[in-house]
Amino acid sequence: MSHTHEHNHEHSQSSKGLSHIHSHRNLIGFDEHGIPTVTLKASDHGGESSLEDFTKDYMNAVQEYRKTFPSKQNVIENTPDPAVRDMLLRMEQLGIDTTFDRFDAQKPQCNYGLSGTCCKNCNMGPCRITSKAPKGVCGADADLIVARNLLRSAAAGAAQHGMHAREVMLxxxxxxxxxxxVPILGEQKIRATAEAFGIKQKNRQLKNVAKDLADAxxxxxxxxxxxxxxxxxxxxLPERQKVWEKLDILPISVYHEVFEAYHKTSCGxxxxxxxxxxQFLRVGLAFTFSGVVGASIATDSLFGVGDRVTSKVNIGALEKGYVNIAVHGHLxxxxxxxVKAGKREDLIELAKSKGAKGIRFYGICCSGLSAMYRDSGVIPLSNAVSAELVIGTGALDLWVADVQDVFPAIMDVANCFKTTVVTTSESARLPGAERFEYDHHHSNLNETKKLAEKIVxxxxxxxxxxxxxxxxxxxxxxxxxxxxxxxxxxxRFGSMKPLxxxxxxxKILGIVNMVGCNNPKVLYEKCIVDVADELIKNNVLIITNGCASFPLMKLGYCAVxxxxxxxxxxxxxxxxxxxxVWHVGECIDNTRSSGIFAGIANELGKDMYELPYAFCSPEWGNEKGIDAALGFRLNGxxxxxxxxxPIHGSKNVIEFLKYGTKELLGSTMNVDTNPVNLAKKIVADMKEKRKQLGWD
Incomplete structure (x- = not known):
């Protein structure tokens, strides 16, 4: 990575880290969609906009951005899934609020929150940055406040996936x-991973190798x-490890980096x-390699990788007359x-004795995605945002809420339909739900089968x-x-070579990993579908997982x-x-996507960042989404x-997050509220990559 003389001057103070990033002088502008953009000036001298002008401009930009947020009526008229449309109308007739009603009720969203310039990290505030008050009580300016808020969000995301990882590793x-x-089903995964970790295997039982892997x-x-x-x-990748070492962002552990993130961002x-x-970049690496890669290794080691299967999808797959159980969350x-207990003959006969035809299972969010290709008969219905609509059918008898992406509002809907909700983790309780939980110390982990039977x-x-x-x-x-x-x-192919x-x-222009949450700031699921349409008609293969995969499954993109x-x-x-569109699983199965990317790169003798790949999360909504994108950007x-x-109160953080990492990591963050234009940008960038490779 080359540096200018100016950069080298700062390097004399520190040979590692991000010290060579100087504060560019930027001008904020707005594109045709009202989204703030930053133009870097050629030098640090002259023509600089004042703080007052900048504050006025970014507030105007945020207000324009806010105008792009759809209403519930917009969603009803434009969401691509007719089942969602039907259920929104039914919930309205019944007088039951949904995510989209509550989003409308929150309007207009706070400008300071959207721009990231509100700080409540200590009790001297909350402070917000304006032209009148350019610094908080402690002296923190917009750059620091926006950066601290972003880091805390990334740390929260790392803690979320880190807890998921801990559960499966334990x-x-x-x-x-x-x-x-429970049986250990992923022998091939354990053996291959243990070899990469340098864990001894010769003359050792699988269980002992698995224990050493779990401990690592x-x-x-x-x-x-x-x-x-x-x-x-x-x-x-070795090439990436050198980049991260040079930037001094190699983490110590997830726990440490989350700990340090909150320490760094505390008052004074x-x-x-x-x-x-x-520290934001360090947290991203810790999230990626323990919260995602580590979690995926442990999951595939214990439960097996699974295989390609054909599954029914969408709310219409629900059937009356069965004991209907939904599994929702991440563990x-x-x-x-x-699911195993629900297939036991004695429990099926018990259900029939009560007048049921049998027992059926349905998946919401990642619990369903993890189970659908490993445990036959688990039918994926919905991502987290529309979970209330599934309960609103009145067809569910019991809802298993484990951890993460389970909105508290499901209890209101469940109570309307007498659906029993049970929680399974001390970390994630819901007021009014029944508790069939692992305790805080996991002292009852050996009672898993008993808990499962009680729930059924x-x-x-x-x-x-x-x-x-x-x-x-x-x-x-x-x-x-x-x-x-x-x-x-x-x-299927014998190797990665055919790909x-x-x-x-x-034949394949490039490959996009399309993932992420959903967000009522855009038309529900339509952004995902519009991006997918534009990509695949331009010969881009899509890999998908997590909540973003549901519209692609429901609307036929994952069908032959x-x-x-x-x-x-x-x-x-x-x-x-x-x-x-190739569905690889739950959100931690981003590991599978990166594995496919790396395997193809290895066949071609290229580094991953050189190839026409992209990461796309059109509707990302929670803290984990920041880290998920960062994980791929860290790989170039x-x-x-x-x-x-929420960064547009700081021109420096905008430049760093969106464009400044081009020099550091070889990647940029691109945002466009118009999904078709976003997809066209992906296609154009892929064509440019192909041109650089001599493949155009």
Whole structure:
């Protein structure tokens, strides 16, 4: 990475880190969609806009951005899934609020919150930055406040995925030690990963290798004494490890970096926005390699990788007359045992004795996505934002709420339909829900099968108590192909070479990993569908996981017939039995996407950042979304979004987050509220990459 003389002057003070990032003089502007943009001036001298002008401009920009937020009526008229439209109208008739009603009620959203210039980290505030008050009580300016807020959001995301990771790592460890009575199904994954980690395997039982692997993953999660971050050493690209070491952003552990993030951003600690953003990058690495990669390794090791299967999708797949159980959240252990219990003949007969036809399972958010291709018969219905609409059918007898992305509002709807809600974690309780939980110390982890049976029995009781409840199920149901992975691709093609050849030859223009949450700041699920339409007609293959994958499943993009939407070259590659969107699983299965990217790069003898790849989360909405995009950007891949981050009160943080990382990491953050224009930008950037490779 080259540096100017000006950069080298600062490097004399520190050979590592982000000290060479100087404060560019920027002018804020607005594109045709009202989104703030930054223009870098050629020098630090002359023509600089005043703070008063800048404050006025960014507030105007935020107000214009706010005008792009849709109303509930806009959603009803434009959401692409007719089942969502039907259920929104039904909920309105019943007088039940949804996410979209509450979003409308919050309007107009606070300008200071949207711009990131509100600070409440101490009790001398809250402070907000204006032209009249350009600094908070402690002296923090807009750059520092925006950077601190962004870092705290990233730390929260790392804690969320980190807790998910801890659960599955602990489960793998306890299963290996014999304290958890579940089989270890992922021998191939354990063996291959153990080799990368340098764990001895010769003449050792699988359970002992699995225990050592779980211990290594847990150590990276919680290390306090600085040492090698084994997951990064084993799994990250060597080229990237050199970049991160040079920037001094290699983490100690997730726990430490989250701890340090809150320490740095507390009152009177770190006053340098550049230092705060350096910690932001460290948190992103910790999130990626423990919260995502580590969690994925542990999950696939314990439960197996699974395989490609065909699944029914959407609300129309619900059936009356069964004991209907929904699993919602992120943790696979108890969910897998609940599904197993629900297939037991004695419990099925109990359900039939109460008048049911049998027991059926449905998936909401990532619990459903993790189970759908591992446990037959778990039907994915909805992402987190529209979970209330699923309960609003009146067809669910019991709702299993584990952790994350379970909105408190589901309780209001569940009470209207006498749907029993049970929580399964001490970390994630809901007022009024029944508790069938692992305790804080996981001392009852060995009671997993008992908990699962109790939950299924409670569902049967709920079915009996709900007889006569009015049910409405919109008649929309399709099939989707799910369970794509590195392992499936090798089984299907023999290696990554056919994919690599197709990209080089131009049958596949490039590959996009399309993921993320949903967000009422844009038209629900339409942004995802509009981006997908534009990409696949331009011969871009899409890999998907997490909440963003639901509209792609529900609307036929994950079906083999979906290839008819693709461009001629991509369609030729997909023949005879591949869809244009490959569903790889839950949100931690971003690891599978990056594994596919890396495998193709290896075949072509290229670094991953050189290839026509992209990360896209059109509707991202929660803190984990910041980290997910950052994880791919740390690997040199651009990210693309239809929703802005709350950063536009700071021209320096805007420049750093969106454009400044081009020099540091080789990647940029691109935002456009118009999804078609966003997709066109992705296609154009891919064509430029191909031109640089000599493939145009």
């Amino acid at each position: 489960a793998l460890k306890k299963a290996a030690e014999g304290e958890l009575d 993953l847990l150590e990276d999660l919680s290390r306090t004494v600085p040492a090698e971050y084994k997951t990064i050493s084993a799994c990250a 600690t770190d006053g340098d926005w550049k230092s705060v953003m350096q 696979p252990l108890l969910v897998s045992e609940i 029995r409670r569902a049967i009781e709920s079915f009996e108590n709900r007889k006569g409840m009015q049910v409405y199920i919109p008649p929309y149901e399709v099939e989707a192909e799910v369970g794509f992975s590195v392992e499936y691709i090798h089984k 690599a050849d197709a990209i080089k030859e131009g 017939s979906g290839k008819e939407k693709a461009g001629d070259l991509l369609r030729e590659f997909l023949e005879p039995d591949l869809p244009p 891949l651009n990210s693309y979004h239809c929703v802005e981050a």
